[in-house]
């Protein structure tokens with residue numbers, strides 16, 4: 272067998288390379304690269320290792336570290352003197368209803384909380400921006416109809432443009448495709464709506480928006496676990512959900528209800544995000560678990576799901592969203608922005624893992640000959 276430029280592929284060393292790389296554990300997926308089917312190609316040509324990796328979650332912030340790990344592992348194999356690596360991302364296709372995806376959307380992820388005020392909207396907007404920073408094309412749907420906070424948090428207030436087919440163009444904000452009832456009516460109007468009006472308004476927002484090539488659409492759900500939330504979870508073709516909670520008992524009880532609600536309608540719960548985990552004093556740096564500690568971890572382990580991340584109670588997180596510049600874009604190198612990004616990678620990787628385990632033995636994405644995605 273010959274590789275590029277007619278150099279011979281070393282089959283024995285290629286196999287050793289594949290075995291060595293395949294046994295490495297991906298820290299976001301929690302699986303080996305072999306089990307996750309992430310290694311597209313691993314060959315030794317002459318004395319060079321050529322490695323192509325295709326991840327099913329966006330990982331711009333992890334690429335350098337992964338490349339270094341892959342190449343260090345390759346160079347430990349006797350006879351390999353150099354290595355060349357490419358890392359790509361192709362999102363899985365998780366959201367479909369009766370086998371049909373929502374046009375322009377590959378994966379819908381619902382962000383929910385049992386209890387109000389735990390930071391669900393703040394977490395949704397930062398997660399959406401974090402997925403985008405990691406290299407995905409992302410949308411954000413504000414389904415919190417009684418208190419649409421996304422326009423404020425994104426610093427966006429334009430009225431969506433309606434095209435000839437009467438579809439709304441999403442409002443672009445910090446690179447995200449966004450839609451919110453807050454762009455269309457004032458808050459006081461929605462406050463008097465009853466349940467069925469809320470669900471039909473939301474289904475319209477979802478279906479009548481012209482989403483463009485989204486890898487992920489993050490849906491900021493209304494707080495609670497009542498009829499509105501249940502109907503939404505049933506009607507929206509959600510690929511997976513994530514629960515935001517604070518560590519305090521009262522929030523955890525409601526978070527458990529949210530997990531049960533999603534289980535009832537067969538929407539996989541991909542993990543828990545603990546918000547306001549600890550307070551770090553901006554004066555002296557003293558760390559204090561104001562709302563208790565260990566709650567998110569306990570909730571995750573009791574329900575056999577991942578604790579995807581823990582965000583501190585930090586004044587900057589609040590002021591950033593209040594000013595329309597969420598932390599991930601306002602202060603992209605800050606510790607909190609990096610926590611959001613790592614949490615976003617873990618969330619997307621958990622979705623990929625779930626879809627792999629759920630439906631199929633091989634990868635659920637196929638690449639056509641032009642390098643385009645045959646499923647999309």
Ligand SMILES: Nc1ncnc2c1ncn2[C@@H]1O[C@H](COP(=O)(O)OP(=O)(O)OP(=O)(O)O)[C@@H](O)[C@H]1O
Nearest residue numbers: 387388389390391392393494547583584585588589
């Ligand atoms: N980690 C954090 N650190 C500091 N402030 C935060 C944090 N997360 C959220 N907040 C603040 O807490 C308040 C409530 O947050 P948010 O509106 O995101 O909660 P919510 O769960 O979506 O609320 P609702 O139930 O009303 O929809 C906001 O003022 C927000 O800025």
